[in-house]
Amino acid sequence: MSAKDLHHDPYEEFNMEIPQDTFPGESITARAAKAIVESAMWTDANPMLNLSSFVTTYMEEEVRDIMRDHAHINYVDHDMYPKTYAMEQIMVKWLHDLWNGPQGVEPYGAATVGSSEACMLAGLAHKWNWREAREAAGKDASKPNMVTGGNVQIVWKKFMRYFDVEDRIIPLKPGNYRLTAEHLDEHVDENTICVVAIAGQTFTGEDDDIQEIHDWLDEYEKKTGISIPLHIDGASGGFVNPFLYPDYEWDFRLPRVQSINASGHKFGLVYPGIGWVIFREKSIFNEGLIFYVNYLGGESPTATLNFSRNAAQIIAQAYKFLRHGKEGYTKIMKQTMENTERLREKLIESGYFTIMNETQRIPVVALTLHDDIKNFNEFDVSFKVREKGWVLSAYSMPPNAESVNSLRIVVRPHLNRTVVDQLAKDVIEACDYLKENGGNAKPPELHKHTAPKC
Numbered sequence: 001m002s003a004k005d006l007h008h009d010p011y012e013e014f015n016m017e018i019p020q021d022t023f024p025g026e027s028i029t030a031r032a033a034k035a036i037v038e039s040a041m042w043t044d045a046n047p048m049l050n051l052s053s054f055v056t057t058y059m060e061e062e063v064r065d066i067m068r069d070h071a072h073i074n075y076v077d078h079d080m081y082p083k084t085y086a087m088e089q090i091m092v093k094w095l096h097d098l099w100n101g102p103q104g105v106e107p108y109g110a111a112t113v114g115s116s117e118a119c120m121l122a123g124l125a126h127k128w129n130w131r132e133a134r135e136a137a138g139k140d141a142s143k144p145n146m147v148t149g150g151n152v153q154i155v156w157k158k159f160m161r162y163f164d165v166e167d168r169i170i171p172l173k174p175g176n177y178r179l180t181a182e183h184l185d186e187h188v189d190e191n192t193i194c195v196v197a198i199a200g201q202t203f204t205g206e207d208d209d210i211q212e213i214h215d216w217l218d219e220y221e222k223k224t225g226i227s228i229p230l231h232i233d234g235a236s237g238g239f240v241n242p243f244l245y246p247d248y249e250w251d252f253r254l255p256r257v258q259s260i261n262a263s264g265h266k267f268g269l270v271y272p273g274i275g276w277v278i279f280r281e282k283s284i285f286n287e288g289l290i291f292y293v294n295y296l297g298g299e300s301p302t303a304t305l306n307f308s309r310n311a312a313q314i315i316a317q318a319y320k321f322l323r324h325g326k327e328g329y330t331k332i333m334k335q336t337m338e339n340t341e342r343l344r345e346k347l348i349e350s351g352y353f354t355i356m357n358e359t360q361r362i363p364v365v366a367l368t369l370h371d372d373i374k375n376f377n378e379f380d381v382s383f384k385v386r387e388k389g390w391v392l393s394a395y396s397m398p399p400n401a402e403s404v405n406s407l408r409i410v411v412r413p414h415l416n417r418t419v420v421d422q423l424a425k426d427v428i429e430a431c432d433y434l435k436e437n438g439g440n441a442k443p444p445e446l447h448k449h450t451a452p453k454c
């Protein structure tokens, strides 16, 4: 049926086919457009049951109202929306404080679209600083490299490729999925712009051995005179560690940590997309990366990869920080961690699984099936529970731990005990079924850029 033939009979009106290859012709009613667009996505996953993702899917009604009311604000227009900009600047200071930045310095940072943009900005700052120092010393500045672990999220591989930085990725091994200081000596040299260590890694939820890496870099400086900065990718851990483990030194308390990123849309508890990059002090964010533009009114600094963006998430983040404070985030994270442990215990007790993340800090359950289970695998379990609507990640670990498959469940704060118990029951029933009937899922074709969702 063509749009022209539409009548006011809703059944007829909503029956228009969505053109697949050509731009839509005639206009249709708002009611029809809404119904057609919404129905086209009915079979998408239920975001609340999508536990393969770290990204927030629940926010209170009050903050949803705020987001709707600010959805038309273009954040980058600081001249027109100076108070929104001021709020971002206050939150930069709050995060510098939360992550124990030194006193008496000028903090610097930015709200970004997510951790990916934040990581790229931090990586660029370290590349610029390294290049400037090399040039000032009359040394070759054409071969920058970055050292990190095989457990890094895809953003760092993108950063290194897109910005011409050699990737020096230290492989994992079965049973050890964290970056430690063990192989740094084979990879770090005078061309290393920074080492990236993760707080709350994507694959198992563990932290890299941040203290050991930090101390190794101190020793390296003593031996060689070369000082290499440490960046902490706290996409998930940045909003968990300060509340659950206040005495754990993963942040600016370690003098070599020069920058930290975190995802406001993960455990910062805001809908996508918002991330943060915070520098130990302003001078680390190389002035050469800042542009001053005047096309929107007065002169505004801009130093993000994106220009125009929605202000709603930034304002929502301000609501969340004020609403929960340290007290509220601590309560939420404690409860979430208790639910994670509850789920993990039930799944381990079932006898099917081995735990992969003994040292985990963020609320993630990462499991692998016992070696003696031969007639089904982690991919089968993930497919089987999908029948009930659950989305759980199954993936092969990165090199050199590809022989290990993982089933990963991100326990986000919206999951209550009833839901966690139901999930445990459904996973165990799926395993019982597969034990009887066998599974036939093959791990998806491994290609170089395979990565779990974030």
Ligand SMILES: Cc1ncc(COP(=O)(O)O)c(C=O)c1O
Binding pocket: 054, 113, 114, 115, 116, 117, 119, 153, 155, 198, 200, 201, 202, 233, 234, 235, 236, 263, 274, 275, 453, 454
């Ligand atoms: C450790 C880590 N770094 C970076 C990212 C990218 O974050 P974003 O999705 O906020 O861009 C993720 C996403 O899962 C992550 O887990």
